Amino acid sequence: MSIDRRGFTNAAIALGATVALAGPAATVRAATGGRARNVVLVHGLFADGSSWSEVIPILQAKGLTVTSVQNPLTTLPEAIASARRVLDRQDGPTVLAGHSFSGMIVTEAGMHPSVSALVYVAARAPDAGEDYGALAARFPTPPASAGIIYDGDEGRLSEEAFVRDFAGDLPAAKAKALHAVQQPFRRELLTGRVASAAWRSKPSYYAVSADDRTIDPDLQRFMAKRMGATTIELKASHVSLISQPDAIARLILDAAGQN
Template sequence: MNTRIRNIIAAAAAAVITAGPAHAQQPADASQPAKNVVLVHGAFADGSGWRGVYDELTARGYNVSIVQNPLTSLADDVAATNRILARQDGPTILVGHSWGGTVITEAGVDEKVVGLVYVSALSPDAGETTADQYTGFTTPPEFVIDAGADGFGFLDLEKFKAAFAADTTDADAAFMRDSQVPIAMSSFGTTLENAAWRSKPSWAVIATDDKAFDQAMLQHMAERIGAEVTEVAASHAVFMTQPKVVADVIDRAAQEAGGEAR
């Protein structure tokens, strides 16, 4: 190894060692604009599905970051979200779709987070599991999870479009079906330690044609957390198929939770 490369590696290592304090959590100043948005995807998907929302928000002047959840456990997904929150330079709106709602509920206690947006998303309370949210409600018959021997689940291939993306083209639904990211089924049984919605204002986008959740369940969760609700005719893939509606709600959340956003 030559001297120049050795010096570069040494400098990089030193930077990593000294970088910690720079990311120390700073309380959000509610008097400052909420110019940052962090987007958290749900199960069976990845962060690329947020592209339309990302384009809408960046065009409006927001700094947008997208979490890539490993979907290996709640703790791992929260850690992935916290890693992105640590990179934000001020008040931030935290957004979750589906399972991502559980993630933002736990991670949203970060002091930089000034508002939460639930996009057809789960919102457990502290001491509850994600699975608890289904008690008393009926899961639509289209939504079928095939769990493997290793404990990871995929959505049923034949029912995927009807369950997840009924308002997309056959080609787009096929691509989403064949690029699924499986989730560790044990994640749904993990008890939350925090419920950020108890101390942060919340907004909810409810897809009225969602076949992943009972509509009564979505309405119940939104009412319980005191969310301002926006309904839109869309499938569970509302974060992809209705990017403007979702971005409008995030925009409103940023303005109401953190002062004028732009």
């Protein structure tokens, strides 16, 4: 059987041009096979995997397989490795979503070949090699920072700061219950830098919390704009995934191609 090599080459070039013109989303869909079937969620500081408990049932009702990573909060490489192990178990295209500090994890672990899109919820979104602390210093210091308490190498948020500055739009009783289950973080975790920025090559989505007292809202807007993210803005505290789970779930479903 003869092969028209010139025709084959021209067709390949045309296909490549079509994907390039369609942008990162089309490139990822071509590589991973279409709509995402899975969602992997990562929590940040002052929390654990249950912080996604309001969002998870909404996603599951849409037929998605959902896993909430238990971030060790020890070092950035260990935290990234914990997310990658979960991503290794996924069957098919996967949306990787992170809240707060775990945007660091999403940015690096999002390079995993299974990840089709990234979702940041009031989250850090550094560039490769960037000192996030130096970036954040360009914006007003958020009030919650003053409430961090260290016991030796471990940090946690005081109950007063948690209720007022971290979860300010939740009923006080619920905020106090969440404070009771927060996991301490190791100081070293805050010194890590990502080696890669997945948002530079994969479609990204960002939920800005306009009333955030933990990560400055203008810093969130800056990061979302820099990455060219599909962005929503919510009148919410830092924990919009708990206070406005429907809106966060819709954003994740958009990233999964399910809406």
